[in-house]
Amino acid sequence: MDRGLYRGFWGLGAGDVAGMMVIEDLRRLIAYPTVSSRPVTAIASHLAEQAEALGFGIERFDDPTQDDKTNIVASIGPQYGEGGDGLVLTGHMDVVPVAGQPWTSDPFKLKEHDGRLFGRGTADMKGFIAATMRALKRIDAKDYKRPLVLVWTHDEEVGCHGSAHMARSLLAEQRRLPDACLVGEPTDFSVLRMHAGHVAVRIAAHGAAAHSAFPELGANAIEAAALAVSEMGDLATQLRGERRPQPDLERDFVPLNVGLVGGGSAVNIVPDRCDVELGYRPLPGEGHEAVLARIEARIAGLSLPTGTRLTTELIRVTPSLSTPADGPLIAELQAEADVPGTGAAGFATDGGNLARCGCQPVVFGPGSIKVAHQADEYVDGAALVRTVDIVERLVRSRCCS
Numbered sequence: 303m304d305r306g307l308y309r310g311f312w313g314l315g316a317g318d319v320a321g322m323m324v325i326e327d328l329r330r331l332i333a334y335p336t337v338s339s340r341p342v343t344a345i346a347s348h349l350a351e352q353a354e355a356l357g358f359g360i361e362r363f364d365d366p367t368q369d370d371k372t373n374i375v376a377s378i379g380p381q382y383g384e385g386g387d388g389l390v391l392t393g394h395m396d397v398v399p400v401a402g403q404p405w406t407s408d409p410f411k412l413k414e415h416d417g418r419l420f421g422r423g424t425a426d427m428k429g430f431i432a433a434t435m436r437a438l439k440r441i442d443a444k445d446y447k448r449p450l451v452l453v454w455t456h457d458e459e460v461g462c463h464g465s466a467h468m469a470r471s472l473l474a475e476q477r478r479l480p481d482a483c484l485v486g487e488p489t490d491f492s493v494l495r496m497h498a499g500h501v502a503v504r505i506a507a508h509g510a511a512a513h514s515a516f517p518e519l520g521a522n523a524i525e526a527a528a529l530a531v532s533e534m535g536d537l538a539t540q541l542r543g544e545r546r547p548q549p550d551l552e553r554d555f556v557p558l559n560v561g562l563v564g565g566g567s568a569v570n571i572v573p574d575r576c577d578v579e580l581g582y583r584p585l586p587g588e589g590h591e592a593v594l595a596r597i598e599a600r601i602a603g604l605s606l607p608t609g610t611r612l613t614t615e616l617i618r619v620t621p622s623l624s625t626p627a628d629g630p631l632i633a634e635l636q637a638e639a640d641v642p643g644t645g646a647a648g649f650a651t652d653g654g655n656l657a658r659c660g661c662q663p664v665v666f667g668p669g670s671i672k673v674a675h676q677a678d679e680y681v682d683g684a685a686l687v688r689t690v691d692i693v694e695r696l697v698r699s700r701c702c703s
């Protein structure tokens with residue numbers, strides 16, 4: 303064991319041992335380079351083996367389109383599936399890329415400095431997973447009186463694809479998750495009960511190719527796409543003016559952003575195709591359909607250049623989340639929190655998909671979202687040790703008492 307990795311914890315008394323063990327757990331998880339474009343099968347197997355050793359039953363929800371992507375659902379205690387009492391603890395196994403970022407150390411090799419633990423995924427969100435698994439090692443398998451369900455997902459960072467697939471599977475089987483659900487995203491120990499969703503839409507402009515010396519022989523798809531971009535800008539302005547204040551919500555309108563435009567093949571060819579991709583964020587508790595209908599209506603109403611047409615395609619839907627202020631876990635997590643009251647996350651989570659399965663997710667965990675996705679991402683070691691204790695208390699309260 304490399305004592306240098308733990309030097310920020312020497313002298314903390316009883317916390318030394320707990321700190322060293324959970325840091326070692328995190329070191330193993332960080333070593334898996336689970337960027338969303340890469341497989342997660344190795345880390346999934348590792349987590350499944352750990353849970354099995356603690357007496358959990360394991361289910362794998364494989365992605366039907368990718369052989370190397372799977373969700374791990376581990377459960378212990380009475381069989382889940384009817385909702386009700388118990389607890390869900392969930393986190394994602396994938397991380398964002400590191401390419402091009404100015405890391406000062408190997409992002410997939412845990413580094414400690416002044417009590418901070420650096421590495422890709424330390425905050426977002428392998429730190430929570432490591433703390434959870436360490437906490438569960440303190441609890442005897444025979445103590446569970448109500449179900450505990452661990453949900454470790456893939457491809458959260460690119461649209462919550464793993465949890466969406468898993469939720470569809472559970473719904474098809476008419477299985478519900480326990481009511482209480484903790485999403486361990488980095489919130490600096492603030493209790494967040496809602497977040498906006500995220501929807502991606504592609505507008506495809508179709509035309510006809512021709513030599514640029516004879517543009518009248520073709521139909522310029524980029525010109526049609528430009529009209530669509532302008533129309534979406536107008537819709538974004540309109541949406542900004544449609545404010546719907548809600549408690550705990552900082553941004554009370556639906557943001558819409560044109561994020562990608564691509565078309566044409568050469569400067570001397572009239573382009574026959576141009577794609578425009580945009581995203582918008584439904585408010586907590588709202589679906590995606592109303593704004594999508596407005597996008598489609600505006601596109602259908604445009605006067606386009608002769609020979610061109612526009613089509614729309616829904617690419618991805620990450621649902622919003624709105625858990626009631628008196629929902630399960632709220633009071634218990636407020637007792638553990640550093641900030642009073644509840645709030646809203648500025649980012650989407652797997653919670654929106656999992657809520658479809660009957661649970662009421664709350665977002666709460668160690669680390670800061672402000673350092674996630676950046677070079678030299680870190681989590682405070684003391685926060686990691688604290689999370690072990692918090693998870694143990696929640697599990698004992700919800701599943702063992």
